[in-house]
Amino acid sequence: MKIEKIHHVAYRCKDAKETVDFYQRVLNMDLIGAVAEDHVPSTKEPDPYMHVFLDAGNGNILAFFELPTLPEMGRDPNTPKWVQHIAFQVPGHEDLMEAKARAEAEGLEVVGVTNHGIFESIYFFDPNGHRLELATWTANQEELDKLRAVGPAMLEEWSRTKQPPRHAEWLHAKEFGKS
Template sequence: MKIQRIHHVAYRCRSAKETVDWYIKHLNMDFVLAIAEDQVPSTKATDPYMHVFLDAGNGNVLAFFELPNSPPMGRDPNTPEWVQHIAFKVDSLATLEATRQRLMAAGIEVIGPTDHTIFQSIYFFDPNGHRLELACDTATADMNEKLDAVKWAMLEEWDRTRRAPKHAAWMHEKALKA
């Protein structure tokens, strides 16, 4: 078996309507589907929910569940908030910058742009507290080849030592010097 693609990725939200409106307004996504039930089809548990789906482009679907009978949303206290995030690809640095300006004008706090050498990105949070990233690829073919050549060695070294291998340290060297 070979996976064809991700069908959808689902997260929890505080308000389905607020979430759909926010993603339409700020990230220009299309609202494509809503499903609401009183019983969970997979578990048969009685737990009313609203399940909304947004088109993130090219067949990528982002979905959310509003669960009114569940305790308030929280985060894993053992995972830093920068770790779990959804990253969306944009077509150009100009789009990245224009979106950054639009988000900031709407009162949304934005980190970046951050230069990762092979891409640049900005970071911000949706109204549910989910961290989002917009990224624009900037890698050259040579950079991608260098990274591909060391990925297995890096993984093996990490697995043995739990220390960051330096095979691809060149990606952030200039940022660390700044």
């Protein structure tokens, strides 16, 4: 068995309509469907919900559940806000700048453009508190191959030491003009 792709990723939202409106307006995603039930199909638990599906491009689907009978959404207080996020790819730098301008026009606080050495990105939050990243590749194939080649050794070293391995420090050296 081999995974073909992610079918969909689902998150919780505070308000399904507000969430769909936001993703349509800010990220130009189309609503491709909605399902509402009184019982959870997999567990048969009684729990009314609205489940919406958005087109995230190239067959990728972003979904949300609104759960009106449950306590308000929360976050894991032990995980920094920057860790859990949804990253979307855009074609190029111009698209990233257009998205940044669009988000800022909505009154959103945008972090970046951040140079990650092999891609650049911006960050902002949706109305539910989910951190979003828009990214575009800047790496060439040689850089991507080099990063893939050092991945296993980096993981092994991290597993032993819990200290950042330096196998790919060239990524950030490039960012700071040290390459």
